Amino acid sequence: MELCFGWFLLVASIPAIFAQDISHGSIVVDGTMTVAQTDDNFVCATIDWWPHDKCNYDQCPWHYTSVMNLNLSHPFLAKAIQAFNRLRIRVGGSLQDQVLYDVGNLKSPCHPFQKMKDGLFGFSKGCLHMERWDELNRFFKETSAMVTFGLNALHGRHKIKRSLWGGDWDSSNAQDFMKYTISKGYQIDSWEFGNELSGNGIGAHVHADQYGKDLVNLRKIINELYKGSQSKPSLIAPGGFYDEEWFVKLLQTSGFGVIDVMSHHMYNLGAGVDPKLVSKILNPDHLNKAAYTFGNLTHIIRRHGPWTSAWVGESGGAYNSGGAHVSNTFINSFWYLDQLGMASKYHTKVYCRQTLIGGNYGLLNATTFVPNPDYYRQELEI
Numbered sequence: 349m350e351l352c353f354g355w356f357l358l359v360a361s362i363p364a365i366f367a368q369d370i371s372h373g374s375i376v377v378d379g380t381m382t383v384a385q386t387d388d389n390f391v392c393a394t395i396d397w398w399p400h401d402k403c404n405y406d407q408c409p410w411h412y413t414s415v416m417n418l419n420l421s422h423p424f425l426a427k428a429i430q431a432f433n434r435l436r437i438r439v440g441g442s443l444q445d446q447v448l449y450d451v452g453n454l455k456s457p458c459h460p461f462q463k464m465k466d467g468l469f470g471f472s473k474g475c476l477h478m479e480r481w482d483e484l485n486r487f488f489k490e491t492s493a494m495v496t497f498g499l500n501a502l503h504g505r506h507k508i509k510r511s512l513w514g515g516d517w518d519s520s521n522a523q524d525f526m527k528y529t530i531s532k533g534y535q536i537d538s539w540e541f542g543n544e545l546s547g548n549g550i551g552a553h554v555h556a557d558q559y560g561k562d563l564v565n566l567r568k569i570i571n572e573l574y575k576g577s578q579s580k581p582s583l584i585a586p587g588g589f590y591d592e593e594w595f596v597k598l599l600q601t602s603g604f605g606v607i608d609v610m611s612h613h614m615y616n617l618g619a620g621v622d623p624k625l626v627s628k629i630l631n632p633d634h635l636n637k638a639a640y641t642f643g644n645l646t647h648i649i650r651r652h653g654p655w656t657s658a659w660v661g662e663s664g665g666a667y668n669s670g671g672a673h674v675s676n677t678f679i680n681s682f683w684y685l686d687q688l689g690m691a692s693k694y695h696t697k698v699y700c701r702q703t704l705i706g707g708n709y710g711l712l713n714a715t716t717f718v719p720n721p722d723y724y725r726q727e728l729e730i
């Protein structure tokens with residue numbers, strides 16, 4: 349898909365609608381030059397692991413939208429996904445690195461996430477039953493979703509100090525899980541390794557040289573498991589915040605051809621509870637600051653990893669579950685459409701919106717499954 353000027357036209361026409369005195373302007377789009385090219389399936393939305401009792405302050409906006417318990421038979425859900433005619437869905441989020449897959453040689457019992465005071469992000473490990481994985485894959489197939497699945501990159505590591513985790517990644521559980529997935533014929537577009545473990549991390553971080561070594565191992569596993577298959581999933585990493593030194597080191601230590609996609613997360617609006625959230629969304633200077641991140645990433649990819657391309661693997665704008673009555677309403681479009689345009693201009697191939705459903709930033713309401721008023725409906729019509 350070429351850089352979509354349809355979005356620019358929409359953004360440009362909005363001030364005219366809002367203004368008291370309507371003035372007409374015109375925009376000339378030079379359609380003869382390609383600025384950049386996105387993937388054919390640029391639009392992506394996420395499904396997260398957060399359970400219903402994940403709260404930020406006094407708000408618990410996730411309800412039953414977790415990978416573990418989202419109601420897949422709700423007719424609005426399938427319809428909303430099908431409306432995109434091949435929506436990418438990225439399964440991942442903060443708790444993904446503490447997920448166990450109930451398959452193969454897993455020794456521990458299979459329990460859901462539970463609140464745990466000293467647990468990473470306040471939760472215990474959680475475990476995905478294969479019956480649920482089967483259901484999810486039936487649903488993905490039925491809705492023609494293109495799936496990116498985030499693997500548990502902390503498995504087998506230990507805490508060294510504060511938020512630093514070390515030791516080799518234990519790939520055995522993920523390997524059994526991938527083996528099961530292949531045996532069932534489930535199509536996975538891409539396997540992603542880890543969530544927000546880059547740089548100084550969010551809950552935890554891992555040094556880039558260790559991470560690179562683990563990716564070399566994962567690449568070998570994928571090549572081996574998918575040997576002779578018609579389509580081999582891409583390998584995506586690190587699914588974290590951009591940190592120049594860390595990202596460069598990751599490319600250098602993993603080496604040529606190991607990583608297909610460098611994925612990064614974008615939360616350039618700050619915390620969801622910030623009372624200034626709306627004014628940030630409406631401030632072009634604030635929105636434009638994100639261009640540094642996009643520009644720098646493009647630059648290091650060209651210089652250190654031209655075999656990779658960039659994705660925004662997760663972006664909710666405002667972190668900590670988004671801003672209530674902001675991230676799920678029309679006003680949010682000023683941020684979202686600007687991001688889609690900016691990301692594509694800087695050669696981003698795919699942009700994953702946090703979330704499809706869940707938190708305050710869902711495209712769908714977490715309890716009614718209805719597209720959030722005034723907002724997603726407009727985008728659907730584009």
Ligand SMILES: *[C@@H]1O[C@H](CO)[C@@H](O)[C@H](O)[C@H]1NC(C)=O
Pocket residue numbers: 419420421422423
């Ligand atoms: C899922 O949604 C369907 C359709 O709305 C409903 O009939 C069913 O009871 C729901 N299941 C659960 C577990 O809530």
Ligand SMILES: *[C@@H]1O[C@H](CO)[C@@H](O)[C@H](O)[C@H]1NC(C)=O
Pocket residue numbers: 639640641642643644647
């Ligand atoms: C990288 O970011 C810095 C600001 O942090 C900016 O000055 C510089 O122009 C950016 N580089 C590129 C290539 O975009």
Ligand SMILES: *[C@@H]1O[C@H](CO)[C@@H](O)[C@H](O)[C@H]1NC(C)=O
Pocket residue numbers: 409676707708713714715716720
């Ligand atoms: C979802 O819909 C319910 C019922 O209409 C409403 O009370 C609630 O505020 C909505 N939630 C969000 C996050 O929009």
